[in-house]
Amino acid sequence: MQVEVTNRQIIKIAGPICLSLILPQINHLTNAAFLGHLGEFPIAVNGIAGIYTLVIYMISYGITNGMQVMFARRTGEQNIAGMGPIFSNGLVLSMGMSLLGILITETLAPAFFRASLHDPHIIEAASEFTRIRIWGLPFLMLMRLCTSLYIGTGNTKLLVIISLFQEVTNIVFDYGLIFGKLGLPALGLNGAAYASILAEIAGFAAAWVLLLIGKFNVKYELFARLRPTWSGCRSILVISAPLVVQYLFSIGSWLIFFIFIEHLGQRPLAISNMMRSIFGLFGIFTWAFGSTCNTMVSNLIGQGRENEVMTMVKKITKLSVLCSIAICLIISIFPTLWLRIYTTDVSLMTEALPSMYVCMVVMILASVTAVVFNGVTGTGDTRINLGIEIIAVIAYLTYCVVVIERMHSQLHWAWFAEFVYWTSMGSLAWLYLKSGRWKGKKLA
Numbered sequence: 001m002q003v004e005v006t007n008r009q010i011i012k013i014a015g016p017i018c019l020s021l022i023l024p025q026i027n028h029l030t031n032a033a034f035l036g037h038l039g040e041f042p043i044a045v046n047g048i049a050g051i052y053t054l055v056i057y058m059i060s061y062g063i064t065n066g067m068q069v070m071f072a073r074r075t076g077e078q079n080i081a082g083m084g085p086i087f088s089n090g091l092v093l094s095m096g097m098s099l100l101g102i103l104i105t106e107t108l109a110p111a112f113f114r115a116s117l118h119d120p121h122i123i124e125a126a127s128e129f130t131r132i133r134i135w136g137l138p139f140l141m142l143m144r145l146c147t148s149l150y151i152g153t154g155n156t157k158l159l160v161i162i163s164l165f166q167e168v169t170n171i172v173f174d175y176g177l178i179f180g181k182l183g184l185p186a187l188g189l190n191g192a193a194y195a196s197i198l199a200e201i202a203g204f205a206a207a208w209v210l211l212l213i214g215k216f217n218v219k220y221e222l223f224a225r226l227r228p229t230w231s232g233c234r235s236i237l238v239i240s241a242p243l244v245v246q247y248l249f250s251i252g253s254w255l256i257f258f259i260f261i262e263h264l265g266q267r268p269l270a271i272s273n274m275m276r277s278i279f280g281l282f283g284i285f286t287w288a289f290g291s292t293c294n295t296m297v298s299n300l301i302g303q304g305r306e307n308e309v310m311t312m313v314k315k316i317t318k319l320s321v322l323c324s325i326a327i328c329l330i331i332s333i334f335p336t337l338w339l340r341i342y343t344t345d346v347s348l349m350t351e352a353l354p355s356m357y358v359c360m361v362v363m364i365l366a367s368v369t370a371v372v373f374n375g376v377t378g379t380g381d382t383r384i385n386l387g388i389e390i391i392a393v394i395a396y397l398t399y400c401v402v403v404i405e406r407m408h409s410q411l412h413w414a415w416f417a418e419f420v421y422w423t424s425m426g427s428l429a430w431l432y433l434k435s436g437r438w439k440g441k442k443l444a
Contacts, residue, residue, distance in 0.1 A: 006315075007315060007319065009296075010289075010292055010296070010312075010315060010316055010319060011319070013154060013156055013292045013295060013296065014288045014289050014291075014292040014316075014319075015156075015288075016156035016157045016158075016159055016160050017151065017156050017159060017287075017288040017291050017292060018284055018285055018288035030171050030174060031046070031170075031174055031192050031195075031196075032046060032273060032274065032277040032342055033341045033342055034174055034175065034178045034179070034192070035178065035189060035192060036274075036341075036342035036343050038178070038188060038189070040266055040267060040270045040348075041121070041122075041125075041266065042125075042188065042189045043270045043273050043274070043342065044122065044262075044266050044269040044270045044273065045122055045125040045126050045129065045189055046129075046189065046192065046273060047258060047269055047270070047272060047273030047276065048113075048117070048122065048126050048255075048258050048259070048262060048269065049125070049126040049129040049130050049133070050273070050276075051251070051254055051255045051258050051276075052109065052112075052113075052126070052130050052255055053130055053133050053134065054251050054254075054255075055248060055251045055252050055255050056101045056104065056105060056134060056137065057101075057137065057140060058244065058247035058248055058250070058251050059097045059100070059101055059137075059141075059244055059247075059248075060094070060097065060098075060101075060137065060140050060141040060144050061144070061243075061247055062240055062241075062243035062244030062245075062246070062247045062248075063090070063093055063094060063097055063141070063144075063236070063240045063243075063244060064090070064094070064141070064144040064145055064147070064148040064240075065148065065240070065243050065294070065377065066236055066237075066239035066240025066241075066243050066382065067086055067087075067090045067145070067148045067149075067152070067236060067239075067240065068148040068151050068152045068291075068294065068295065069152075069239055069294065069298045069377060069378060069380055069382075070086050070152070070235075070236065070239060071083065071086060071148060071149050071151075071152025071153060072151075072152040072153075072294075072295045072296075072298035072299045072302070072378070073298045073299070073301065073302040073380070074086070074152075074302070075152060075153050075154070075299060075302065076298065076299040076300065076301065076302020076303045077302045077303075080219075080220055080221060081221060083149075083220035083221060083222060084220065084221040084222050084223065084224045085229070085232045086232070086235075086236065087145070087149065087220070087222040087223075088222070088223070088227065088228050088232070089228045089229065089232035089233045089235075089236055090145050090148075090236060091142075091145060091228070092228040092233060093233055093236060093237070093240075094138075094141035094142060094144075094145050095138065095141070095142075097141065098137045098138040098141050099138075101134060101137045102134050102135065102137060102138075105130055105131060105134040106131060106134070109127055109130045109131060109134075110123075110127040110131075113126050113127050116259045117259065117262055118262065118263055119262065119266065122262065122266075122269075125189060128190060129189055129190060129192075129193050130193075132190055132193040132194060132197070133193040133196060133197070135197055136196055136197035136199075136200035136201070139197075139200040139201050139203070139204040140200045140203070140204070142204050142207070142208070143162065143166075143200065143203045143204040143206075143207045143208075146162075146207035146208060146210070146211050147159055147162065147207060149211075149216065149220070149222075151291060151295055152295060152298075153216075153220070154295075155214075155216075158207075158210050158214070161206060161210065162203050162206045162207045162210065163203070165202045165203060165205070165206040166199045166200065166202050166203030166206070167199065168202075169195075169198055169199040169201075169202040169203075170195050170196060170198070170199030172195075173191075173194065173195035173198050173199070174191070174192055174195040176191075176195075177190075177191030177192070177194050177195050178191040178192055178195075179191075239380060239382055240382070241382075242382035242383045242385060242386040243377065243382050243385060243386075245386055246382070246385050246386045246389040249386075249389050249390060249393045250389055250393065252393075253393045253396050253397055253400075253421075256397060256400065257396075257400055257404075257414075257417060258272060260400055260401075260404040260405050260414070261404070261411070261414060263404075263405065264404070264408065264411065264414075267348065267351065268411045268414075270348070271348065271351060271352045271355060271411060272355070272411070272415075274339065274342050274343075274352060275352070275355055275356065275359050275415065277342070278331075278338050278339075278356070278359075279359050279362075279363055282327045282331065282363065283363060283366065285320065285323040285324065285327070285367070286320055286323075286324060286363070286366055286367045286370045286371075287370060289316050289317075289319060289320040289323075289367075289370070289371050290320075290370035290371050290373070290374035291374065292316060293312075293313060293316045293371045293372075293374040293375045293378060294374040294375070294377050294378040295378065296312055296316070296378070297309055297312070297313070297374075297375050297377075297378025297379060298378040298379075298380065300312065301378070301379065301380075306439050306440075309375070309379075309433075310433060310434070313371065313372060313375045313433060316371050317367075317368055317371045317372065320367040320368065320370070320371050321364065321367050321368060323367070324363050324364045324366075324367035325364060327363070328360040328363060328364060331356070331360060332357075332360065335353055335356055335357075336349050336353075338356075339352055339353075339356075351411070354410070354411070354412035355411050355412045355414075355415050357412070358412050358415045358416060358418075358419075359415060359418070361419065362415070362418040362419050362422060365419065365422045365423065365426070366418075366422045368426055369422045369423075369425050369426030369429065372426055372429045372430050372433065373385070373388070373425055373426065373429040375429070375433055376388070376429050376432055376433060376438070379433075379438035380438075381437075381438050384432055384438075388425055388428040388429055388432070389425070391424060391428060392421050392422075392424040392425040392428070393421070395420050395421065395424045396417055396418075396420055396421040396424070399416070399417045399420045400414070400417050403416070403417070404417070
C-alpha cells in the first residue's frame with residue numbers, strides 16, 4: 001500500500017480503525033453500566049483500577065505503535081524483506097514487556113494504592129482487581145503485534161473482525177460473571193476483570209488466525225527470519241522506547257488525576273469514571289484519525305513525498321474536528337440520556353452535567369491535538385514526542401496540584417486540567433511539524 005493525499009484514502013484507512021475502536025469503548029461503557037447497577041462503589045473502584053491497568057498496558061501500546069511506524073515505512077519503501085525481522089523481534093519484546101508488567105503489578109500495585117489512596121475499601125478492591133486483570137497483558141500484546149502489522153500495511157478492515165470477537169466475549173462474560181448469570185458465579189467487580197482477560201484471549205486468537213488465513217506470514221516473510229537479534233530489538237526500541245515512556249507519562253498523569261479526584265470523595269470519582277466512559281466512546285473518531293495520520297505520514301515519507309505531509313495532516317485534522325463537533329452537538333441535546341446508562345440517581349446526574357460540558361470542549365480540542373501529535377509520531381522522531389509529552393504533563397500536573405489537591409475545587413474545574421494538557425501538547429507538536437526538522441530522518 002502506497003497512500004495518496006485524498007479524503008477518500010484517509011477515510012478508507014480511518015473507517016475500519018474507527019469501527020474497531022467502537023467495540024472496545026462500547027465494552028467499557030457496558031462494563032461501567034453493569035457495575036453502576038451495583039452502586040457507586042464498584043464504578044468508583046473500576047475508575048481508579050482501570051486507569052492503573054491502562055498505565056501498565058501502555059507498555060504494549062508504545063512497543064506496537066513503534067512497530068506500526070516501522071511497518072508503514074517498510075510498506076512505503078516496498079521493502080517486504082524488512083517486515084520479518086520487525087515481527088520476530090517484536091514478538092520477543094512483547095513477551096518480555098508482558099512479564100515485566102505482571103511482575104510490577106503483582107509485587108508493587110497494592111503498596112502503590114495504599115500509599116496514594118485514602119479510602120481503605122477502595123484500596124483493597126482496586127488491588128485485588130488489578131492483580132487479576134494484569135494476566136490479560138500477554139494476550140493483548142500478541143494481539144497488538146498483529147494489529148500493528150495490519151494498520152501499517154493498510155489492512156485495517158481486519159481490526160473490526162478482531163474487535164468483534166474480543167468485545168462480544170467481553171460483554172457476554174461481563175454479564176455472566178458480574179451478576180452470576182448464564183450459569184456462571186456472581187463475582188461482582190472482579191467478574192469484570194476475568195471477563196476482560198477472556199476477551200483478550202479471544203482477540204489474540206482471532207488476530208493470529210487471520211494472520212495465517214490471510215497468509216500474511218507468507219506475503220511479508222514474517223517467519224522467514226524467526227531469529228531475534230539484539231540489533232533488531234534495538235532498532236524497535238529506538239523508535240518504541242520513547243513512546244512507551246511518553247504513554248506512561250500521559251496515562252500516568254491521568255492516574256494521578258484520578259487519585260486526586262478520589263481525595264475529593266467517592267461520588268466525584270464515580271462521576272469521573274462516567275465521563276471517562278462516555279467520552280472514551282465518542283473519542284473513537286479522534287483516535288482513529290490520529291492512528292491514520294501516524295500511518296500515512298510514515299508511508300508518505302517512505303515514498304519520498306515529505307513535502308505532502310503537512311497537506312495530509314491538515315486534511316485529517318479537518319475531518320477529525322468536524323466529527324467531534326457533530327458528536328458534541330448530539331451529546332449537548334440529550335445530556336442526561338447518556339448518564340442514565342450508568343445511574344438513575346437524579347442528584348448524581350445533576351452533579352455530573354457541568355463536568356460533561358467541560359469534556360465536550362476538551363473533546364474538540366483533542367480532535368486537533370491527537371492528529372497533529374500522531375503526525376509527529378509518524379515521522380519516527382519519537383524522542384520529540386517524549387519531550388512534548390513531558391512538557392504537557394508538567395503543565396497538567398501543576399494545574400492538578402493547585403486546583404484539585406490544594407484548592408479542592410469543584411469537579412468541573414478539575415476537568416479543565418485536560419484543556420491545559422491538550423493545548424500544551426497540540427501547540428508544541430504543530431510547531432515541530434511546521435519547522436520541518438523531521439525531514440530526512442531514516443529508520444533503522
